[in-house]
Amino acid sequence: AQSVTQPDIHITVSEGASLELRCNYSYGATPYLFWYVQSPGQGLQLLLKYFSGDTLVQGIKGFEAEFKRSQSSFNLRKPSVHWSDAAEYYCAVGVGQAGTALIFGKGTTLSVSS
Amino acid sequence: KAGVTQTPRYLIKTRGQQVTLSCSPISGHRSVSWYQQTPGQGLQFLFEYFSETQRNKGNFPGRFSGRQFSNSRSEMNVSTLELGDSALYLCASSYGQGSGNTIYFGEGSWLTVV
Numbered sequence: 001a002q003s004v005t006q007p008d009i010h011i012t013v014s015e016g017a018s019l020e021l022r023c024n025y026s027y028g029a030t031p032y033l034f035w036y037v038q039s040p041g042q043g044l045q046l047l048l049k050y051f052s053g054d055t056l057v058q059g060i061k062g063f064e065a066e067f068k069r070s071q072s073s074f075n076l077r078k079p080s081v082h083w084s085d086a087a088e089y090y091c092a093v094g095v096g097q098a099g100t101a102l103i104f105g106k107g108t109t110l111s112v113s114s
Numbered sequence: 115k116a117g118v119t120q121t122p123r124y125l126i127k128t129r130g131q132q133v134t135l136s137c138s139p140i141s142g143h144r145s146v147s148w149y150q151q152t153p154g155q156g157l158q159f160l161f162e163y164f165s166e167t168q169r170n171k172g173n174f175p176g177r178f179s180g181r182q183f184s185n186s187r188s189e190m191n192v193s194t195l196e197l198g199d200s201a202l203y204l205c206a207s208s209y210g211q212g213s214g215n216t217i218y219f220g221e222g223s224w225l226t227v228v
Contacts (some may be wrong), residue, residue, distance in 0.1 A: 032214055041205060043118075044219040049124030090157065096170035100208055100215050101146050104157040 002027050002095050006105035013081050014113050021076040021108050023091030033074045034093035034102065035065055038088045047089075050074060061085070086112045116141065118207050118220035126226045132193040135223045137205030138205075139186050145169075145210025146188035148180060151202040152223070163188055164210045192225075200227045 003026045013019050025031055032051050036044040048059025055067040065076045074091060088109050092102040119138040127133050139146050147162035147170070159172040163182035180190040186207075192199055202222045208215040 014189040034217065036219070043221040044206075046216065046218060049214075050218055053193060090133065092157075094215070096162070096219070098145070098164070098169070098210055098215055100162055100164070100210055100217060101159050101172070102147075102149070102157075102161065102206075102217060106156050 002093060002103050004091050004093050004103055004105035006089075006091055008108045009106070010109045010111065012111040012113055015083050016080050019076075019078045019081045019085070019110070021089050021091075021110070023074045023076065023105060024072050025074065025093045026072065027093050027095065030077050031074075032099040033065075033067060034092045034094065035059065035063070035076050036090045036092065037077045038090065040108075044090065047076070054063070071103070081110075081112055083112045083114065086110055118190065118205055118218055120203075120205050120220040120222060120223050123221065124224045124226075125228075126174060126228060127195050129195055129227055131195050132191060133195060133225060134189050135203055135205075135225075137188045137190075137207075137220060139188070139205075139207030140218055143207040143209055145184050145208045145215065146182055146186060147206045147208075147217070148188070148190045149219075150174075151204060152198075152200075157204075160190065162184040179215045195227045197227050199225065201225060 005024045035047040091105045145164045148160040162170040182188045203219045204222045205220045
């Protein structure tokens with residue numbers, strides 16, 4: 001069955017420190033992978049996506065993610081976290097026809113300490 | 115370019131009533147999908163419409179239905195509301211064709227069932 005696992009429910013990082021959020025997926029075909037961010041009471045903002053090609057993808061706000069097929073992973077990274085990065089982060093895989101049905105992980109809450 | 119627009123943003127309904135939510139996709143997008151977000155279940159895919167036809171469907175009861183119009187605007191309807199239907203309902207849009215569709219979300223409609 002298709003699924004997405006985000007092993008870390010809550011992560012606290014010091015401002016200026018590096019960040020890595022983990023994501024593992026289960027999908028039989030070539031995956032379409034996404035990372036979204038959600039601030040309280042808001043919708044989902046797309047950070048970056050992977051469809052094919054270069055396994056290291058760059059996104060907005062200084063985020064990047066690396067697709068590793070052998071590990072079924074798509075981890076999100078940022079070299080230096082800012083207080084404004086505190087939010088809920090969701091990893092998703094696109095399934096179904098055209099890959100437009102998203103299966104989400106449970107999310108990781110990022111807190112940033114000063 | 116305007117984003118995905120959802121109306122209404124907030125609404126309160128009584129158990130047993132029905133509700134209709136509306137979504138206007140990004141101009142040029144022909145795919146509209148709907149998601150339910152609750153604290154307990156997280157983000158769950160409801161269904162997706164492409165060119166007025168339901169293309170992908172999640173695992174929700176028949177009380178949840180939708181439709182898409184010729185201008186790609188979409189509505190979802192929930193009949194016989196239950197307390198557990200209280201949630202943030204998110205609409206997303208994409209071009210919907212080919213492979214690797216970037217999916218954008220609206221701000222959501224907050225539904226409270228009392």
